[in-house]
Amino acid sequence: MTHLSVNLNKIGLLRNSRGRDYPNMLTMAQRTLELGAFGITIHPRPDQRHATYQDAYDLKELLKQYPGRELNIEGFPDEKFLEVVLEVEPEQCTLVPDDPNQLTSDHGWNIGRDQDALRPVIAKLQEKGIRVVLFMDPVADNMALAKSVGADRVELYTEAYANAYHTEQRDEVNVTYQEAAQAALEAGLGVNAGHDLDLENVGLLCADKRITEVSIGHALTVEALEFGWDNVVKKYLGQMA
Numbered sequence: 001m002t003h004l005s006v007n008l009n010k011i012g013l014l015r016n017s018r019g020r021d022y023p024n025m026l027t028m029a030q031r032t033l034e035l036g037a038f039g040i041t042i043h044p045r046p047d048q049r050h051a052t053y054q055d056a057y058d059l060k061e062l063l064k065q066y067p068g069r070e071l072n073i074e075g076f077p078d079e080k081f082l083e084v085v086l087e088v089e090p091e092q093c094t095l096v097p098d099d100p101n102q103l104t105s106d107h108g109w110n111i112g113r114d115q116d117a118l119r120p121v122i123a124k125l126q127e128k129g130i131r132v133v134l135f136m137d138p139v140a141d142n143m144a145l146a147k148s149v150g151a152d153r154v155e156l157y158t159e160a161y162a163n164a165y166h167t168e169q170r171d172e173v174n175v176t177y178q179e180a181a182q183a184a185l186e187a188g189l190g191v192n193a194g195h196d197l198d199l200e201n202v203g204l205l206c207a208d209k210r211i212t213e214v215s216i217g218h219a220l221t222v223e224a225l226e227f228g229w230d231n232v233v234k235k236y237l238g239q240m241a
């Protein structure tokens with residue numbers, strides 16, 4: 001079974017929009033873990049507009065009550081990010097080549113160019129027992145390179161897969177992802193996947209059992225609204241009656 005790590009950035013975004021601690025990140029994480037999710041992911045960006053660095057510390061404390069479950073912290077390895085991750089010691093850290101003000105992650109690492117910067121960062125995180133994942137475009141030829149800089153896993157960037165899912169290109173694009181995943185496995189890497197995955201498209205990607213973990217945030221939050229909205233509106237109408 002593929003592990004599900006629920007990305008709680010959108011919970012942080014909602015919370016931050018009103019200046020109150022509501023919704024509470026830890027309550028939502030706890031509910032998620034109680035339901036059986038394998039992990040919680042956050043992606044604290046330098047402006048902390050979604051998850052904050054403090055969330056990383058708080059979630060780590062919560063996860064201690066759930067042995068065997070995992071905290072995954074994603075982000076660009078700048079000085080502050082690394083300071084927090086090395087202190088928090090999550091089970092997994094996913095390194096992403098984000099610009100500070102980027103709306104969302106939109107490309108994988110160019111390892112040929114960035115390998116000298118990545119190698120010591122990966123080693124430092126691993127010294128603390130943290131599993132290190134590199135966010136990668138689905139290019140089979142680049143997987144051995146990810147292994148050579150010391151990564152434990154790659155996370156395949158799945159926006160292109162999600163975009164193709166409802167088009168005629170779906171199977172062809174899925175093959176590209178499966179080939180990249182296979183190349184990663186053959187290079188000795190584990191394979192995660194994420195970005196724009198949802199209830200409809202996630203099954204096919206994981207069907208061939210190459211993917212160890214998916215992290216899903218945006219669609220999961222929207223789907224929670226879609227599937228919960230009617231119920232809550234009815235409850236309010238009940239109160240008004």
Ligand code: PXP
Nearest residue numbers: 043096105194195196216217218
């Ligand atoms: N992986 C990475 C590296 C991301 O930046 C994000 C978005 O924060 C995700 C996965 C999850 O994407 P989504 O929110 O579309 O599920």
